[in-house]
């Protein structure tokens with residue numbers, strides 16, 4: 150049965166929100182302010198999910214999707230004009246900070262979007278393409294194991310998109326009908342920091358070869374005949390490829406690689422080594438903004454010891470280290486810790502101690518050894534900080550905590566914990582749009598110690 154509803158809000162997760170017979174209705178593809186005809190496809194207690202059938206009164210922010218094939222595989226917001234996407238992101242952060250973070254007066258600054266001269270597409274340095282069992286290559290559809298076959302990718306930097314297209318064609322030719330049985334995923338990762346910044350933009354026509362790593366994951370149990378030969382052939386398929394890694398090769402191989410197993414990228418003049426398994430921010434233009442905002446929020450002083458929790462390859466550590474006495478960087482992924490140590494040499498820095506382990510465990514050890522932490526930056530994965538890490542932070546009581554987050558709901562949850570008992574006070578949160586066309590929201594929040602310690 151179809152029903153007509155008014156859409157009034159956007160939820161974190163991407164869906165527009167309306168109400169029907171007292172229930173909250175989630176409508177993917179809608180925009181607040183629109184009147185739409187929908188059909189309910191899933192009912193739960195208190196809420197329901199509906200499929201958009203017809204837009205009866207479109208919102209002025211509605212635009213034609215540039216890459217319709219990506220709507221159900223990651224770009225849920227491409228029907229919303231970019232400036233409106235930014236407004237909604239700040240609105241969502243604020244709502245979550247009020248509701249989950251228990252911060253009724255939360256100050257949330259307007260989202261910093263991609264520079265006006267740069268189209269908010271083709272911004273990524275990294276993408277993982279799934280190989281479906283029928284040999285299709287692309288992104289997984291939301292809430293499904295099906296794969297949207299993609300001949301090109303509107304999110305990857307143009308130089309990397311070209312590599313993707315060539316690699317895709319090569320793999321289809323190489324494996325033929327057996328592609329879906331042989332491979333599980335294809336990852337393209339490029340060092341585009343030097344060719345994409347707010348001055349040069351990422352003009353799709355200026356396609357230059359960039360240093361690129363290709364990582365193929367074999368399907369478990371598959372027996373690839375000559376993975377070395379495939380890796381060799383892929384090395385020469387496009388200019389710029391510096392290394393090819395094939396993981397989980399069955400039989401006697403395990404991991405096969407040709408060329409380098411890492412990239413070197415640049416952010417604001419600093420160099421970073423990035424191994425295939427290490428995390429690195431995906432949008433280079435906005436990474437610079439993120440770093441600048443975090444540094445401006447924390448204002449590290451020359452005599453201070455700074456914690457960089459969830460430090461990855463040492464992105465924030467590198468900038469913090471040049472303004473403070475010492476940085477203690479804590480990261481659980483071994484390859485990223487090795488990269489961070491290599492980065493110290495690349496940037497001539499000797500005041501960073503890169504420790505391998507979980508933040509929750511290492512903070513306890515630091516506390517036990519009576520180590521001092523004057524200020525802290527944490528940048529956890531989407532799940533947010535471990536409760537023990539938050540507890541240790543409260544106990545060690547740095548004067549300020551900069552919380553960099555890629556999930557505003559866990560950010561809000563952790564802010565509620567840090568501010569409980571009046572220990573910390575939220576100063577403000579600054580969304581930075583790292584993920585245009587998607588509902589994902591990156592933010593930098595600043596908390597300062599409150600009361601007497």
Ligand SMILES: C[S@@+](CC[C@H](N)C(=O)[O-])C[C@H]1O[C@@H](n2cnc3c(N)ncnc32)[C@H](O)[C@@H]1O
Pocket residue numbers: 427428429430458459460461462463464465479480481482485506507508509528529530531535555
């Ligand atoms: C969002 S990334 C941030 C990395 C880095 N700050 C950057 O901007 O490049 C989160 C990092 O936390 C690491 N990680 C995940 N769980 C962890 C834990 N419990 N303790 C320490 N590091 C962890 C991941 O390996 C990843 O490198």
